Amino acid sequence: MMANIVVFAGYEITPDMVVPQIKERFGNRVHAIVKLAHSLSKKAGEGITSSDLQFIYVKPDTPYDPTNMMTTIGTGEPHNTQELITCTTDLGMVRSEKPSEANAQFKTTVLVKAKVILSSEFEGAGHGTNAD
Numbered sequence: 001m002m003a004n005i006v007v008f009a010g011y012e013i014t015p016d017m018v019v020p021q022i023k024e025r026f027g028n029r030v031h032a033i034v035k036l037a038h039s040l041s042k043k044a045g046e047g048i049t050s051s052d053l054q055f056i057y058v059k060p061d062t063p064y065d066p067t068n069m070m071t072t073i074g075t076g077e078p079h080n081t082q083e084l085i086t087c088t089t090d091l092g093m094v095r096s097e098k099p100s101e102a103n104a105q106f107k108t109t110v111l112v113k114a115k116v117i118l119s120s121e122f123e124g125a126g127h128g129t130n131a132d
Helices: 002-008 015-048
Strands: 051-056 069-071 085-090 092-097 107-112 114-118
Touching: 051 107
Parallel strands: 069 114
Antiparallel strands: 051 092, 085 114, 092 107
16 A cells, blocks of 8 residues: 555656565564554553443333333333333443453443333324224
8 A cells, every 4th residue: 555655656666666665664663553553452451441332222022121211202101110112212322331340340321311112102192094
């Protein structure tokens, strides 16, 4: 790729001739940069980056769970806590934090609850028209 850039920049040389020259002149520096980038990536995974954000999507026919869901149409929590949802209308979001202790479990915090439609919210809504 770098060879093509050099040729495109106007140097009268073929890409096959440029590659060895680039390796000879910059090879050690590029190797050092790649090694440092790899080390930084490894360190970030070990502790510098201690949390992840994930989206919440709730599959249809899942029992309603008020800890990470809220109704879209209704005015509050359903009366039946085992009521199944019909669909998700808005994604939710959770943050998973890596604990400082080695053997501790990840701590999960719901930042935004997923918005769902319950099957009972469709009952009596009059979805069809009666054209006699």
